[in-house]
Amino acid sequence: xxxxxxxxxxxxxxxxxxxxxxxxxxxxxxxxxxxxxxxxxxxxxxxxxxxxxxxxxxxxxxxxxxxxxxxxxxxxxxxxxxxxxxxxxxxxxxxxxxxxxxxxxxxxxxxxxxxxxxxxxxxxxxxxxxxxxxxxxxxxxxxxxxxxxxxxxxxxxxxxxxxxxxxxxxxxxxxxxxxxxxxxxxxxxxxxxxxxxxxxxxxxxxxxxxxxxxxxxxxxxxxxxxxxxxxxxxxxxxxxxxxxxxxxxxxxxxxxxxxxxxxxxxxxxxxxxxxxxxxxxxxxxxxxxxxxxxxxxxxxxxxxxxxxxxxxxxxxxxxxxxxxxxxxxxxxxxxxxxxxxxxxxxxxxxxxxxxxxxxxxxxxxxxxx
Ligand code: SMG
Ligand code: MG
Numbered sequence: 001x002x003x004x005x006x007x008x009x010x011x012x013x014x015x016x017x018x019x020x021x022x023x024x025x026x027x028x029x030x031x032x033x034x035x036x037x038x039x040x041x042x043x044x045x046x047x048x049x050x051x052x053x054x055x056x057x058x059x060x061x062x063x064x065x066x067x068x069x070x071x072x073x074x075x076x077x078x079x080x081x082x083x084x085x086x087x088x089x090x091x092x093x094x095x096x097x098x099x100x101x102x103x104x105x106x107x108x109x110x111x112x113x114x115x116x117x118x119x120x121x122x123x124x125x126x127x128x129x130x131x132x133x134x135x136x137x138x139x140x141x142x143x144x145x146x147x148x149x150x151x152x153x154x155x156x157x158x159x160x161x162x163x164x165x166x167x168x169x170x171x172x173x174x175x176x177x178x179x180x181x182x183x184x185x186x187x188x189x190x191x192x193x194x195x196x197x198x199x200x201x202x203x204x205x206x207x208x209x210x211x212x213x214x215x216x217x218x219x220x221x222x223x224x225x226x227x228x229x230x231x232x233x234x235x236x237x238x239x240x241x242x243x244x245x246x247x248x249x250x251x252x253x254x255x256x257x258x259x260x261x262x263x264x265x266x267x268x269x270x271x272x273x274x275x276x277x278x279x280x281x282x283x284x285x286x287x288x289x290x291x292x293x294x295x296x297x298x299x300x301x302x303x304x305x306x307x308x309x310x311x312x313x314x315x316x317x318x319x320x321x322x323x324x325x326x327x328x329x330x331x332x333x334x335x336x337x338x339x340x341x342x343x344x345x346x347x348x349x350x351x352x353x354x355x356x357x358x359x360x361x362x363x364x365x366x367x368x369x
Contacts, residue, residue, distance in 0.1 A: 044111025134160030297330025
């Protein structure tokens with residue numbers, strides 16, 4: 001297809017409760033939506049996972065808008081006939097900005113798959129109609145508050161709980177959740193790089209609580225410390241921020257820095273690179289699961305397609321719409337047990353509700369022909 005025009009729409013949706021991590025507290029989700037239109041009129045949507053701040057990664061709303069308008073859009077517009085498979089390579093001259101690139105690739109995928117009537121899940125090689133999902137629970141002021149929040153999610157049906165941890169909020173909350181809710185709850189923790197190697201004994205103290213994994217304890221460029229930690233603790237080490245490409249995933253696995261990988265298409269530059277990571281991990285018998293970035297229904301639909309691939313054997317951070325927003329941008333995603341349905345319609349299978357989109361829009365920047 002040949003791209004003719006588009007727009008970058010910044011939306012802001014209040015979260016139903018603030019989400020505190022080791023790096024910041026978020027009260028709303030701000031996202032750049034990439035909307036692209038082909039010369040035959042086909043259009044597609046992609047959601048950029050970047051936040052309004054540069055605390056999880058170096059990308060944020062303003063960088064996505066700038067690189068999108070000034071570099072990514074002109075490259076794709078001027079490339080003539082393209083397919084989604086070309087996007088990653090076409091955008092390679094632009095260094096970094098993987099979240100912005102992923103959103104453009106997703107919009108191209110959505111538009112082109114709508115033309116052929118194929119769902120993203122089928123296109124990627126999905127094998128499941130429903131996927132197991134979990135919920136990521138932010139840091140709370142008190143352990144009692146945490147127990148209330150976790151109890152509410154378990155009542156909702158979630159069977160896998162991820163607790164955000166930071167130094168000073170780790171072993172005690174994990175112990176409290178285990179003691180209150182019992183051994184059958186699938187429990188894991190995410191440190192968002194909040195620790196250093198000197199803290200390894202604290203992380204080792206988590207071993208007795210039978211966790212599925214500990215996610216990204218150390219800074220993203222420090223694979224060596226993750227490998228050293230993995231030698232010293234029993235809980236499997238999972239990487240999130242560190243895994244930026246299939247090559248990096250292979251490197252981390254080969255050096256023993258992780259035995260489980262969190263895949264976020266935005267963090268790795270696109271859904272096709274995410275699939276390559278899935279393939280690399282599957283060949284190495286490393287389980288993967290789909291991470292989340294508080295996406296609206298647009299990004300969540302695409303994540304569900306990714307999570308339907310066979311190597312995604314652990315529940316993803318893909319929760320129901322109600323965990324995030326009073327009203328989502330799309331038809332709401334609703335839990336059935338601890339699962340969500342993989343969209344079956346063409347492309348990502350959802351579109352923004354136009355009234356809701358208008359109500360959430362902060363700015364719109366046209367992408368001209
Ligand atoms: O989308 O349910 C979700 C949130 C999952 O905890 C989650 N994501 O490091 O894995 C992670 C965090 C990053 C979120 S910061 C916006
Ligand atoms: Mg994480």
